[in-house]
Amino acid sequence: MIRVENLHKSFDGQRVLQGITLDVATGEVMIIIGRSGGGKSVLLKHFLGLLRPDSGRILVDGVDITRLRGKKLDRIRARYGVVFQGGALFDSMTVFDNVAFPLREKTPLSHAEIALRANEKLGQVGLIGMGHKYPDEISGGMKKRVAIARALVTEPEIVFFDEPTTGLDPILVNAIHRLIIDLHQKLRFTAVMVSHEIPEIFQIAQRVAMLHEGVIVETGPPEAIQQSRSPVVQQFIHGELDGPIRAT
Amino acid sequence: MMPGRAMMPATMTTGLLAIEGLGRLTLDTVEALGRFGLFLGHALVWIFVPPFKWKQLLQRIHFIGFRSLSIIVLTGAFTGMVLGLQGFLTLSRVGSEAFLGPAVALSLIRELGPVLAALMVTGRAGSALTAEIGIMRISEQIDALTVMALHPMRYLIVPVVVAGVIAFPLLTAIFDVVGIFGGYLVGVRLLGLSEGTYFGEMQSFVHMSDIMSGFWKSLSFGVIVTWVCAYKGYHTGHGAEGVSRATTQAVVLSSVLILVWDYFMGSVLP
Numbered sequence: 001m002i003r004v005e006n007l008h009k010s011f012d013g014q015r016v017l018q019g020i021t022l023d024v025a026t027g028e029v030m031i032i033i034g035r036s037g038g039g040k041s042v043l044l045k046h047f048l049g050l051l052r053p054d055s056g057r058i059l060v061d062g063v064d065i066t067r068l069r070g071k072k073l074d075r076i077r078a079r080y081g082v083v084f085q086g087g088a089l090f091d092s093m094t095v096f097d098n099v100a101f102p103l104r105e106k107t108p109l110s111h112a113e114i115a116l117r118a119n120e121k122l123g124q125v126g127l128i129g130m131g132h133k134y135p136d137e138i139s140g141g142m143k144k145r146v147a148i149a150r151a152l153v154t155e156p157e158i159v160f161f162d163e164p165t166t167g168l169d170p171i172l173v174n175a176i177h178r179l180i181i182d183l184h185q186k187l188r189f190t191a192v193m194v195s196h197e198i199p200e201i202f203q204i205a206q207r208v209a210m211l212h213e214g215v216i217v218e219t220g221p222p223e224a225i226q227q228s229r230s231p232v233v234q235q236f237i238h239g240e241l242d243g244p245i246r247a248t
Numbered sequence: 249m250m251p252g253r254a255m256m257p258a259t260m261t262t263g264l265l266a267i268e269g270l271g272r273l274t275l276d277t278v279e280a281l282g283r284f285g286l287f288l289g290h291a292l293v294w295i296f297v298p299p300f301k302w303k304q305l306l307q308r309i310h311f312i313g314f315r316s317l318s319i320i321v322l323t324g325a326f327t328g329m330v331l332g333l334q335g336f337l338t339l340s341r342v343g344s345e346a347f348l349g350p351a352v353a354l355s356l357i358r359e360l361g362p363v364l365a366a367l368m369v370t371g372r373a374g375s376a377l378t379a380e381i382g383i384m385r386i387s388e389q390i391d392a393l394t395v396m397a398l399h400p401m402r403y404l405i406v407p408v409v410v411a412g413v414i415a416f417p418l419l420t421a422i423f424d425v426v427g428i429f430g431g432y433l434v435g436v437r438l439l440g441l442s443e444g445t446y447f448g449e450m451q452s453f454v455h456m457s458d459i460m461s462g463f464w465k466s467l468s469f470g471v472i473v474t475w476v477c478a479y480k481g482y483h484t485g486h487g488a489e490g491v492s493r494a495t496t497q498a499v500v501l502s503s504v505l506i507l508v509w510d511y512f513m514g515s516v517l518p
């Protein structure tokens with residue numbers, strides 16, 4: 001279980017996170033929605049230990065990761081898989097090498113076992129036969145799928161998705177979401193996703209949290225969020241120009 | 249009680265703002281220098297933390313060393329030829345052309361070889377290194393390494409610094425040898441100096457301390473260039489403009505530090 005307690009973060013006096021409190025249950029798919037530039041990716045970077053909060057805690061199975069450094073933090077990160085917004089694929093490596101990379105670096109598996117697992121994951125994301133290509137030779141949708149394969153190849157307990165469908169056409173958005181649902185059902189990882197693909201995310205989320213002005217304004221199952229009485233939530237999910245959220 | 253800024257005369261407020269700005273600039277500079285120094289310190293510590301990334305080291309030696317060979321040979325040859333030509337013309341005015349060999353060799357081994365080789369490698373490999381690491385930073389590849397619990401310092405920076413320490417002295421040695429033969433081509437083959445005089449006098453005047461002076465310089469330039477270029481790439485700004493600015497800064501700072509450090513080493517080494 002992941003618990004975020006009263007998390008605050010400012011950059012040069014600008015308060016980005018102003019007391020985030022959030023629980024993510026083991027095995028659930030939690031999707032964090034909110035406006036662009038609203039602090040979703042900053043929150044995600046705190047989960048990953050890439051940023052440290054000004055105050056507050058993030059507990060992963062009871063361990064406060066905001067105080068960890070070095071090997072102790074690495075031990076928590078070894079349980080993570082991360083799909084970055086742009087994929088963050090290593091552009092000097094082929095698709096296969098990108099997927100095999102975490103196994104080569106972090107496990108004692110033999111070459112044959114690594115090849116087997118990497119090809120299996122490439123198969124699960126529908127990229128059999130594409131392993132020899134470089135990231136700049138494949139489409140945006142394929143890059144996202146390679147990133148998902150790389151994040152899942154070590155069979156992590158917790159997977160973070162940072163806007164995994166941004167910039168894709170609606171069919172690819174649905175294809176990636178379907179892929180995430182299928183993989184989640186097979187592997188039962190805990191998923192924390194940052195996205196603003198509305199209404200598509202309501203099909204895959206088990207719970208949704210709305211981040212606005214540095215705080216979580218509402219959390220609940222997709223149906224509850226869709227029927228929320230909060231004018232902020234309603235304006236955001238319907239994309240209306242008029243309301244408490246200023247369209248700047 | 250101190251009066252508020254609004255109640256102060258305009259000249260006093262301007263003075264306070266200037267002092268505040270100077271203070272901020274000083275603090276920022278000290279902080280930046282501290283980060284810069286700590287970066288190298290961390291890299292040096294990570295060299296001794298196993299497992300060492302041998303494959304990445306070989307790739308970096310190939311990139312910094314082998315792929316700089318052609319530019320080193322070319323610039324070394326022409327530097328030696330220019331030294332041969334100008335040295336011969338100058339020395340012949342005072343009837344000392346016999347000392348062309350030592351003049352070319354000492355200029356190259358003690359000074360021009362390490363400095364020019366380092367400047368050439370900075371332009372060819374250093375700038376590319378900053379751009380590569382900078383692009384990895386802005387495309388989140390460095391973050392990806394971090395969250396995979398693979399320390400970027402071990403994976404990216406240590407192989408670069410160690411490759412610099414290995415490649416720079418070797419490239420400098422090649423630059424020196426090619427330059428000496430460039431001087432030989434012009435002085436002996438073109439202008440008619442005796443081959444025995446050129447190499448014989450060189451043997452008499454060039455000592456091991458001269459070679460070691462050039463070696464220590466090239467070794468330290470290897471650290472300086474890889475340190476500056478890796479640091480600038482690692483701490484690059486946002487977007488393509490950030491990478492472009494980091495690359496320019498890396499080349500300019502490396503070049504300036506090479507010249508400053510060369511003077512310092514030249515005045516300290518025997």
